[in-house]
Amino acid sequence: MTAFPIATPTDRTANCDAIDRKGVAVRLDGISKRFRSVIALRPTTLDIRPGRMTALLGPSGCGKTTTLRMLAGLEAPDDGRILIGGADVTRVPPNKRGLGMVFQSYSLFPHMTVGENVSFGLRMAGVGSDEIAARTAEMLAMVRLPHVESRYPSQLSGGQQQRVALARALVTNPAVLLLDEPLAALDRHLREEMQFELRRIQSDLQITTVIVTHDQEEALTMSDEIVVMNDGQVVQSGAPDDIYNKPQTRFVAEFLGTANLFQGVKDGHGNVRIASGVGEGAVLAHSSAPGAAAGTVAIRPEKMWLRLHDAPETAPQDGTEVNLAGRVTGHVFRGNNHVFRVEIAGREAPLVVYQQAKDLVGAGIEQGDMVTVGWHPQNAVLLASEDTTSEQKGPSE
Template sequence: MRADGIAPNGAAGLQVDAVTKAFGGVVALQPCSFTVPAGAMCALLGPSGCGKTTTLRIVAGFELPNSGRVLIGGEDKTYAPPQRRRLGMVFQSYALFPHMTVAQNVAFGLRMAGLPRAEIEERTRRMLDVIRLPQFADRHPAQLSGGQQQRVALARALVTEPSVLLLDEPLGALDKSLREQMQFEIRQLQQRLGITTLIVTHDQEEALTMSDLIVVMSKGRILQVGTPTEVYERPKSRFVSEFLGTSNILACRVRSQDSGGAVRVGVAGLTPEAAFTAWSRHPPGADAEVLVAIRPEHIHMAPSSGHEGITGFVDGQITGHVFRGATHVYQVAVPGLEVPFIVYQQVTGPMADVALPLGTPVALTWPEGAARVVDATAH
């Protein structure tokens, strides 16, 4: 694979081109297009019913699209049967054969392909080394932990050397700590093997942690495609901003336009009106009403003098607090706003710092670049 993520023949690893799908009168997918560079991992992210699993099934060949194309390594595989697409697939349930040993499960696809016995044994042994389970070759799935079963399912999918690996909610059955561990293990394995991978998930943290590219979907449409940093820090719509993490959404009015896509906005309902710079992909005109999103971790909160006017950007009062181990989460009520600000404060000391008590007057500020104008209608 070249440094730009394109295969030696000049083709992307996977391309979904204007694919649509309807089941009877129900439209499951409106025209959807995205490209996964060869060797990259792409996450299809969205709530239940958004179309991500339908998209995966079309890529796998389990469903045929009503229109559009699926290209794998530059070759049109839209109507090819699953067995002719050179895909590996891992399901949430793992789907291991309970009566077979670990080695037999991993070797299953190679046996079905009719490879020589010596080659099957060699490739199976090599793959068990890759997943660090050679000592469990003769055990059955029931004798393994959930994480070990997950690794066996991955080995079975990878041993056939597929062009694309498909992961359908692969970590949904694991507890939180094991899920986080497996996120790193799968990611490291995928990067080491350099295999183009498509993962379906509704877990935002999983998509951010594991993928090179995120495709955010809702109601059968693709709302945004980008790297984890792009989608998280520069969401196009309110839906993306709120689905991929937490955002403070402010109703604002544009006061002036600056250079480079920046606009000066005022927060509706505040007296005096707080004005600040927000960034927009398509700067709106003066006096336009817009929604602005600010991530809680970008807001700085400090005790203020209380009711002697605005001491920071906006004045407020702490009305709620929860402790999440690495983070203090505060609710800050601001006079004139119906919805309180959510503010994250990272824990920096071994004693988990000292939380500010409820009722404390505080001043909220945030740096330029933290505020983004988002589309209010896309969902």
């Protein structure tokens, strides 16, 4: 009857040190899926680290949700194997996999009270009524909703429903927690709060967690590992700062934040220089990696500096930085920073530069001003060979 081990109530307090619940590793071994003629996922092999939160990040239709649903057992892969904790579960139905899942719409059962919702998994597992009561109360306490047990989901706010859905998914002590865009339906303020909340619970429980999101900020702030997907395949995976700071492709550079792109050529001495046009020969980035002689260089807007054209040079120059003359054609104040669009003569796409709003008096640079844009080459990244998929789509944001 019991499809998965039910821990005793005592070992699942919110702040316990998770001795007996070491995270379970998940391995997707060459799984693929197509719906009729549409390829949802190309053959993909992916290791999900135990006890960590892994984000599957990508635009809609990139295959991330399909991947999650196959992991859950709600879709069957056409090929390949799914291993959870070393066991092959490829043909195991969802109710026998012992996983927890939270859907974007929360999917609370509307005809059951909050308590009945949370205890559903325990009742299905045939747990005794005393334990059900204890575990349900404990789970609701963990998500900080201790007094709503007898209410119906429709009487709760979106954020509260979300917490109940989380409690319901965790009550059976699942091996892996799956989150399908769990915060997408919440407003911005609540979303940030829930990001911390989810993170707190996940790290308290040390439960292997896979979160699907299209929100790069969510992926960056919440996860230990990001798997960027596009067009039915994994494009790049790694730690959030790695993905953000060292994007390998133009798609990753542009999907996670904004990136200014330059065409450069290697000079054979570890430098990538502007290939032609304005600033020709200036050092864009450092790269000693072998490979093609020419390539695209990406620089994040916040890694650039901006000063008025006639201002005295404040930053010490070591002769290697890029300095490009341009004109400000757009300025947006975003509270904590300023966003400038700078047009460079002879360059098609304007540069986007962020300046921290350090002073109350403003940035001191207005639309129409002649400016110099620069950055240190060590902050720029030479992208790997161009991926074909982002080519047609053009720059994002």
